[in-house]
Amino acid sequence: MFVRGFVLDQISDVTEPARVANIPPTWLEFGEWDNTEEDPPEDFWRTLVADRGQHERNAPTFYPRACKEAIKRTIPGGTLETGKLMTEGQCSIIAEFLRRVQAVVWDRRLMRTKSIVNGSRRLGLVPYQAKRPDINDLFVCILYGCSVPVVLRRILKDENTIMKEEREEVGELARTREEAAIKIQRAFRDRKQRRRDEEARRRHQILAGIMAQPGRGNPSPEPAKSKRNSATAGSINPARSAPQLSPQRRDSFTNKSSNSTVPHRQSFAENLRANPHSPRSRHPSFSQQALQDLLNNPPVSKSDDNKFAGRDWRQIQLGEVIDTDEVRFVEADISVEEATSLLILGGPPNVVLIRENRNSRQAVDTFDYSDLNAYLLLVVGLARPDQEDVSSFNELAQKGREGKPIPLQDVKDLRKKEHKEPFIRIPHTQTLTKAMEIFGSGIHRIIVVKEGTMDVIGILSQLRLVRFFYQHGRNFPAVEKLYSLALKELEIGSRNVIAINGDRPLADALELMHNESITSLPVLDHHKNVIGNISQVDVR
Secondary structure, eight states: OOOOEEEEEEEEEEOOOOGGGOBOTHHHHHTTOOOTTSOOOHHHHHHHTTTBOGGGOBOOTTHHHHHHHHHHTSOTTSOBOHHHHHHHOOOHHHHHHHHHHHHHHTTOEEEEEEEEETTEEEEEEEOTTOOGGGGGGEEEEEETTOSSOEEEEOOOOOHHHHHHHHHHHHHHHHHHHHHHHHHHHHHHHHHHHHHHHHHHHHHHHHHHHHHTSTTOSOOOOOOOOOSSOSSOTTOOOHHHHSOOOOHHHHHHHHHHHHOSSOOOOOOHHHHHHSOOOOSSOOOOOOOHHHHHHHHHSOOOOOSSSSTTTTOOGGGOBGGGTOOGGGOOEEETTSBHHHHHHHHHHHOTTOEEEEESSTTOOOOOEEEEHHHHHHHHHHHTTOOOOOGGGHHHHHHHHHHHHHTOOOBHHHHTTOSOTTTSOOOOEEETTSBHHHHHHHHHTTOOEEEEEOTTSOOEEEEEEHHHHHHHHHHHGGGOHHHHTTTTSOHHHHTOSOSSOOOEETTSOHHHHHHHHHHHTOSEEEEEOTTOOEEEEEEGGGGO
16 A cells, blocks of 8 residues: 655654553653652643543543542552552542543553654654564654554565555556446436436325315216106106216306306326425514614513603612512521522522521622532532642542532632632612622622611622613613614623633533633634533533
8 A cells, every 4th residue: 555644753762561551650750750749741641641531522621630649549669550440449530531541552652752842752652563673663654644643664675566566556546446436326326216216206196186186086977877767758858968967066067157267277287397385374584674673672671660761870779670589598507509509499690698697687708600610629629729728628529529518618718819709798779880880890799788787688790780771771861872882882892702612521611710710601613613602500
């Protein structure tokens, strides 16, 4: 076989093979991982998993941590037995990493190339057959049309052998082309025959439908006439002089004679020209212009009889906008599972307030989906706490993995202070102008308390404020004129977009939102087209 390509590099050294996917201790030294207390070199752990995760997706970000933890659980200087660690270990993250390692390194060898790239030689995997005696004749090559590099062994041949193989290759190629041409011709003939059979079957169905129509079948036999006639000779019998018509034909004849115009009956040839039209009439769909008019002129809410008509929105108090039914309290000593259930069942504004006791209406903290995501990342081992919090975080994570109940007060501070949203309280007599100033600083929600007290009576979120202006914006001329403007004209939004690829696992999205302190992410395909959106609420 003759192929085209080029030589990328030459192999300089190989290791012993990973028998049944057990990683020998020499692989760590070969991969330049000297201190196992630190994360493994990037080229080493990416080589072990072929730079891919499950289902051929991008390698998850927790793979380096899982690799380090797997090495820690082996005897120092011993072999990493992947199968034993997967069955006896209790960490699903390490098991997922080792399953991927088994699929990649089974009976393969690590290798280094001769060329130095970015300060080190290239690291890769080669088949078991690539042994050290052949090291001077092993090359990493790129073949045109092949999706991965290949390892080829150099074998010297004389000119006569090469010419003979070329002639055999040309003959084999000619035979392949001839067989392909025969298959294509046979496929065209079969397709043509199927079309003819389908057309004949359709004509037969149309003919059967026409013959089944009333009056199109064979005429029924006339009733037998009596040989003896009661009329006298020479008289005319009306019953015998006129043709006998069935009641159905008689009605048809009478109707035709009474109408001035006779409807046209399609002939058999006309029925063959096209399928009959559907008797159902279709109404035109919702037009694009009507849709644009709806967006430019949103419906006005009728629930409050336009009580905001003629008022300046900047003077509307927060107590007129909030809904007291959206306030949900929990005590700090309940479990995380109970608080999560209330958070999911409660819906918007997607937050529960923490109070000291059941009789209090004063909130001391909040628990929302950001806190829930921080807890989940801790349990799965993706959280990165500060050094002084490592021991307490590990204890909480172990309890979560074992299914033990954890009080809410122990997890409400998992998020770092710079990531935790400030706890803002303002009286219900404050106006929307004050709320706009607070929201403009990056705050997502405001706790509304009763004037002169700390008792909570409502929660104003950005989403509820947007819903308010959508429902009542027609009452405020300054807001109504903004409906017809494009987002570009309003100069809102950000050009520094944080997004995630659609083939990344959910844990990566939650970790990214947690680290960047954002609540949602656009999901892109490989061509950077938006295919969806994921938010912190989707964790439920």
